[in-house]
Amino acid sequence: MFGFNNKIIVVDDNQDDLSQICNEFYKRGIGCRGFLYDGLTFPSEPLRGIQIAFFDINLIQGNNNTEIYSALKDAISQYISESNGPYVLVFWTNRTDLIADFKDFVNRTNDNFKQKLKPIALSAIDKNDFLDPVNSLEEKLETIFNIDVVKCLFSFDDSIACAAWQTLSEILNTIPFDVSWGETDKFSNNCKDVFSKIAINTYGFIHARKNPDNAIKEAIVPVFQYSLLKEDNKYWEEYLxxxxxxxxxxxxxxPEGYKVSTLNTIFHIDTIHCECKTNRGAVCLINSSDKESLEMFEEAFGCSYYDWYSRLLPGTQKKDRNQSTLIAVEFSAACDFSNNKKRTYKYLLGVIVNPDVYDKIEKDKIGDYALLLPYIFNIQGEEKRICINLNYTFAAQVTSLILKETLFVLKKEIMDMIGNKYANHVSRIGITGFY
Structure with missing residues (x-):
């Protein structure tokens, strides 16, 4: 619970210099972690949550600059995880002329370090000036924090932390204490009851009991969102x-080369909680290359997979079909899923296709039952689109042989959209008319 705060780290091979810079932070109430570099002792695994990393460029007494750069590059990768996220790299050194050479050294190799450990800002502070008591630490740090992208992202991070605590405080303030000051047992029990009720009303009793952590997290999102929105700040306005x-x-x-598909995946696809085929939004594989599965498909839906595919996506070719993935999307009503009602699990048939398939479709022949999601997703490293046939629904149990593994889960927002499209489709009114 009380883990290390890695927001600021300092790495130096000189204990006196390391202690002095860390003390400069401590005296100002700023937490940091100092690491004495010896080339042998490193964290058991690279750290995450780092926002600012101070590194002395000369971590070793090398015979040449290549040795110095190699040791520095290795040290950064030992202390900062590739999944750390945005961070500022500050070299504190009296050899600022080495920084340009170090950047050239890194750029010679297109490795994971270059791709995944890119700082959002790179700065340098002269070690001699930094340790001089006459010079102001605040002024030097202010220069770094006033870099526009650093100021915006770190300010936003602070706002998120404040909004999270404000959200929790608002709920806790509704819970009664014992009348006697300092008696906390009653408050703790009351907390359990209130948060249990919040979990139940969000996920339903069965799901809340199975996974109270997710239930609470999802429950407080609207309150957290409001707390964040009422934060009075203008850092995004200034930055954008x-x-x-x-x-x-x-x-x-x-930007050139930007993968919008990855952004869509972040917003709409869950690849973590996909262990269960009966979760709302579960996208299950149906093996279209397996003879037995194709026979079950034809028996269940009264047509071959090939005919079904051609009607859903008229104008496409055999090659397109062979490169597609047949899927079933679980689309139980949100309330039924939350309350874990006894039910048969409902699925919509669909396919995952290459993005260019949309360009080949004969638009005048496509039926109103075709729901072609307008987004490109990054699915297992490949750009794909998802098409759903609203006319083909079926009920199945988790043991159904036609359903193979769960590929991923579509998140709530996009499932609500699919559910709305399906409801409108099945409730449309036919009118007899003459032209």
């Missing part, structure tokens, strides 16, 4: 200068 001067949407473009 391009948005302020844009006249229309087309004035702003994604």
């Amino acid at each position: 200068s391009n948005l302020q001067i844009a006249k229309k949407n087309e004035d702003i473009n994604y």
Whole structure:
């Protein structure tokens, strides 16, 4: 619970210099972790949660700069995890001329270090000036924090932490204490009851009992969102200068080579909680290359997979079908899923296709039952689209032979959209008319 705070780390091979810089932070109430570099002792695994990393460039007394750079690169990868996220790298050294050479050294090799340990800002502070008591630490740090991207992202991180605590405090303030000051047992028990009720009303009793952590997290999201929105700050407005001067949407473009598919996946696909085929939004594989599965498909739906595919996506070819993945999407009503009602599990038939399939579809022949999700997703490292046939639903148990493993789970927002599209489709009114 009280783990190390890794937001600021300092790495140096000189104990006196290390102690002095860490003490400068401590005296100002700023937490940091200091590491004495010896080339042998490192954390059991690289650290995460680092926002600012101070490294002395000369961690070893090398015979040449290549040895110094190699040791520095290795040290950074030993202390900072590739999954750390955005961080600022500060070299504190009296050899600032080495920084440009070190960058060239790193850029010679297209390895994981270059790809995954890129700092959002790189700065340098002269070690001699830094340790000089006449010079102000605040001024030097202020220079770093005023880099626009650093100021925005770290300010946003602080706002998130404040909003999270504010959310928790608002709920805790509703829970009664014992009338006697200092008696806390009653409050603790009351907390258990209130948060249990919050979990139950969010996930339903059965699901809340199975996974109270997720139930509480999902329950407080709307309150947290409100707490975050009412934070009075303008750091995004200050940072997004391009948005302020844009006249229309087309004035702003994604960076060259940017994978929008990965962004869509972050927002709409859960690849972690996909152990159960009966979870709402579970996308289950149906093996379209297996003869037995194809026979079950034809017996269940009264047509071959090939005919079904051609009607869903008219104009596509055999090659497109062979490169597609047949799927079933669990789409129980959210309330039924939350309350774990006894039910047969309902699935919609669909396919995962290559993005170019949409360009081949004969639009005038496509049926109103075809729900072609407009987004490109990054699925197992490949860009794909998802198509669903709203006319083909079926009920199945978890033991159904036609359903293979769960590939991933579609998140709530996109499942609500699919559910709404399905409801509108099945409730549409036919009208007899003459033209």
